[in-house]
Amino acid sequence: MNMQVITNYAVPAPHSWRASDEAARLAISVAPADVGKYALQMDNMTEWMLVDANPPSWDQRSKPAEATPPAPATPDLSRPGIVCIDEVLNAIYGVGGWTNRTGVGAGTDIGPALIAACATLRAKYGRGEIFIPPGRELLAKTVPSAAQWAGVTLRGAGSQASTVILDSNSANFYSTNAAQGISGGGVHSLCIALEAGHPNSACVAVSLQGGSQYQPDQTTFSDLYITRKSPDSYWYSGFVAYGNDRTSPQGIRGADVRNVQIFGCKNAGVYLSNAVQWDMSNIGVYQGVGGGSNFYIAGGGTPATNSTQIRVDGLVCGELNIANATKFFVSGTAATVNSQPTAYLGDISIPGAAAVGAFGPGVRVFVG
Secondary structure, three states, X not given: OOOOOOOOOXXXXXXXXXXXXXXXXXXXXXXHHHOOOEEXXXXXXXXXXXXXXXXXXXXXXXXXXXXXXXXXXXXXXXXXXXXXXXXXHHHHHOOOOOOOOOEOOEOOEOHHHHHHHHHHHHHHHOOEEXXXXXXXXXXXXXOOOHHXXXXXXXXXXXXXXXXXXXXXXXXXXXXXXXXXXXXXOEXXXXXXXXXXXXXXXXXXXXXXXXXXXXXXXXXXXXXXXXXXXXXXXXXXXXXXXXXXXXXXXXXXXXXXXXXXXEEOEEEEEEEEEOEEEEEEEXXXXXXXXXXXXXXEEEEOOOOOOEEEEEEEEEEEEEXXXXXXXXXXXXXEEEEEEEEOOOEEEEEEEOOOOEEEEOOOOOEEEEOO
């Protein structure tokens, strides 16, 4: 089976500056070396190229958004509960005082701005949304903690438009633990890429794990492209949910995950343990090493810690591995289905897959 049908290195081209309106664009401080670079004017989504630095002269390279075909909707930034990361960066560094990612590990680290945005949302609304406009952003030394991300939704303009590149060997990109009972949140319409030069990283793109009292329930994820900037970098795992620490109510509950493509992992592409009432569709796991192309449904080995009521449609992976789980339905494509007797009361429909291991009672299997 060809597991490399999707190219995993293409990410959107960046702008060197973003300006809220014409006045902000004309106020950008430029140098002769900046000639040929681009600015995005946010009020009408026009693109401008700097053609001269002394005096500054700009050439408009795209029409206003109203004159172009419909594009992904930009949130109304005047709505309560939504923060645009560019506005936070402007507040911290000043207009023109920061840049998108300009090369490997180069550019302004948006980590401090993400932390500030999370704090603003928490203080004013308890929860909320951070918007990432089109372009490439660098997330490096300072990454929000699992408690800071709790209840916060991160949203881009589309997985082929907005990209955040994580330059770390150990940090998780989006990790939430439902601290203080603040559940919900998620990530949507975004490309998440691991920077070049991290062959043995411990990084996880999405990690959900709470404690015995609170778990990150009711999260949603959609239109995600989890990849790496070069073939020498590997995520440790792509998407992990670990709810074993809570038994009443059981596990991490009520997640909705759609259109998520994952590349370049070395431990697990997707790993679910004590996940309860999850609905997933169009999930692809590609180009991993070790277990990095695999999809795992697992649990702690007891009725209160095993995954249950899991539905996965349109799965593409290397190996589907199911153990310590019940009441599951999985359909799609895989090279191998590896099931244990501790997986019972489920349906598996993976035509063409090789079956390995034994199945528990009440499992209906269509493979081979």
